[in-house]
Amino acid sequence: MIDALNHLPRPRAGADQLAERFSDLAPPLTARQAAVESARCLYCYDAPCVNACPSDIDIPSFIHRISDENLQGAAERILSANILGGSCARVCPTEILCQQACVRNNAQECAPVLIGQLQRYALDNAQFSEHPFKRSPATGKRIAVVGAGPAGLSCAHRLAMHGHDVVVFEASDKSGGLNEYGIARYKLVDDYAQREVEFLLGIGGIEVRHGQRLGGNLSLGELRDQYDAVFLGLGLNAVRQLGLPDEEAPGVLAATEYIRELRQADDLSQLPLADRCLVIGAGNTAIDMAVQMSRLGARDVNLVYRRGHADMGATGHEQDIAKANQVRLHTWARPDAVLLDDAGKVRGMRFARTELADGRLRDTGETFELAADAIFKAIGQRFDEASLGDPVAAQLARDGERIRVDETMQTSLPGVYAGGDCTALGQDLTVQAVQHGKLAAEAIHAQLMLNVEAA
């Protein structure tokens, strides 16, 4: 259990009641709803939704196939572009991607086709007797993929499809990355992340080794020597700190750590409950944290952000979810001090009010305090420097703290590719990571085959 919060009480509601509160946030479409919704798609040419999809899914085509009652064809269309289409259908911020681009958002209608929901419908209901993709003849090439998150899994699948053998090295006990450990529980229910990984591995040719950590029991130098190519899908595994005294006190925790526990918990009633809860940050993780604590039964959940609503990383849709779950959003306030009780445990936080002056954020001089049993930090993730500690890895060129890649996802080291959140390319989204993995696999394949032809 989470040591920093062990002094807190447990939820008042029973396990069953809590399980109900953490069921599907957006229930799946029924067959009839899918028929009606798919018929709304205008089957655009050069469709804006496809342009907005980081993973290039042919959206009009798969929706047309749903409308034609060809669910298997629809599912294959999705998966051929995005092998993790099932989780993307659930976790993608479609409101800023495909559905924002949908032409049915026009001024007369203001109602996009529910693309994400339709994608989920196709993948949930298509029946495959065997894995829908076949492997090409074996190439004899072996590729190391570091990280079994969306980027690594996507890369591994595409490589396996091209006939290569893949070994995936994963530090955690389970594959899936943020799908398994980082997504709000009600967005990805029923162990979906594991079922999806199982489906993906169904192609064959992929071996996953757990407990393997780059910078720990693995080094990039060794991997480069032993494999024909290496893909790094490391993610962002370090938590950004507030930089305040007493940040390590009982009651202060990274939101990602709590969410990880919450996702893995068999019995939600055994989790520590922060009845008065403070979440610092304004991204989707901050919202996920606040909403989940509220659903566990917290009476007073406050989310505090140093800037205004318009600057928040969380989408309008996410902010609406927060409001619907009685989360109070405070803006223009910066954490100033962690307040402790006599026993040294968190009792609240002092904030400095902020404002913009000439485009720069500054304190107004005013402060206020909010009482809290726990403070959750959700101000972003950092690159875990320890992972690139060996001499070879240390040579990797970086963009800021992240790994530099070109448009084919190649790093500055020949034969080493990277994708997902550990690179600076594109947005930090599951769907972006899937695309990175896919592109890297294609680049690795092209490079390896070029060498074969040249030999």
Place this chain on the structure above:
Amino acid sequence: MADLSIVFAGIKAPNPFWLASAPPTDKAYNVVRAFEAGWGGVVWKTLGEDPAAVNVSSRYSAHYGANRMVQGINNIELITDRSLDINLREITQVKKDWPDRALIVSLMVPCVEESWKFILPLVEATGADGIELNFGCPHGMPERGMGAAVGQVPEYVEMVTRWCKTYCALPVIVKLTPNITDIRQSARAAHRGGADAVSLINTINSITSVDLDRMVAHPIVGDQSTHGGYCGSAVKPIALNMVAEIARDPDTRGLPICGIGGIGNWRDAAEFMALGSGAVQVCTAAMLHGFRIVEDMKDGLARWMDQHGHANIEAFRGQAVGHTTDWKYLDINYKSVAHIDQEACIGCGRCHIACEDTSHQAIASTLKADGTHAYNVIEEECVGCNLCQITCPVENCIEMEAQDTGKPYLNWTQDPRNPYREAS
């Protein structure tokens, strides 16, 4: 409000909306409900000789559009399956109770003079306002030498019509089958036989769909099917053309026409009237929504007439007939060009791909900085075919604009490019 009352072929009705001969007019119960709902008239479901016809179970099937929208219904039901006596008694009573409504009796008996001579006086005695000859039923009855089997032979149409005019004083409306090549031949035959009016169209031979698991067409009777008669919204364009063909045929000029075929609202009805119909008959729309739709039809038609200053139906009936002509008389020099309203355009690209793949490559697609596309008409390539306007999902976004070419009216019979042009 505009006056919706009509006198059609001598038959008076408070409004032009009649229910067609079909299941909705099978018996007194339904007809009384229809009159209560406000229908101007009904054509009582076809009477025949005893013993009455026998129907099978499973009788209708549908052709669906998106979202289960019914485009058309196919039926394999025969004429009335109740005895002649029951029908005649009910007709007598209903007419007595509803004297202001048009009550027409549909008839189908064998193509033998004696059969018609027998039934006509019985129908006349009910007090009904007229008879309609069912020469169109495409299924079941032709196999017994009736229905479409008669309607497809102009000589029979003329002969039976003449018998009816001989043995009956009531107005005779001849209902025409569309399952022929030239509807004018049937209409002319009815006209020669002395018909007071024609009504059209009856249903079209059809199979709506096939159950691919059982490998049998719909509607399924046991493990078999048969073709039926198609009606509903999908047949409206076919019916409108046939009405127009008769309306503008010099041989049948002035012959009253009762329009039938896919009429579901006031606008459909007004269109049939614009092409010459003096009354209309409705069936499928009522079968899908119930009799209440007539209220909306009457209200819509009357308001439209008021807005356009039409005091009664005769004021606009047939106004589109004169504008309907043979292709060879169309103006070769007329030119229209598509114009896309960029403010209204939602960027779906449908006009572009339709024109690019299947028409004249006259709509350019330009990639914009934000990743979306702009669509613009290349006027010199546009032939004014209307396809882009048809595929555009936004109403009034694409307009076909008439161009001033400065050229005079020129039709194909006058065009120098026509090798067979008529000598001037």
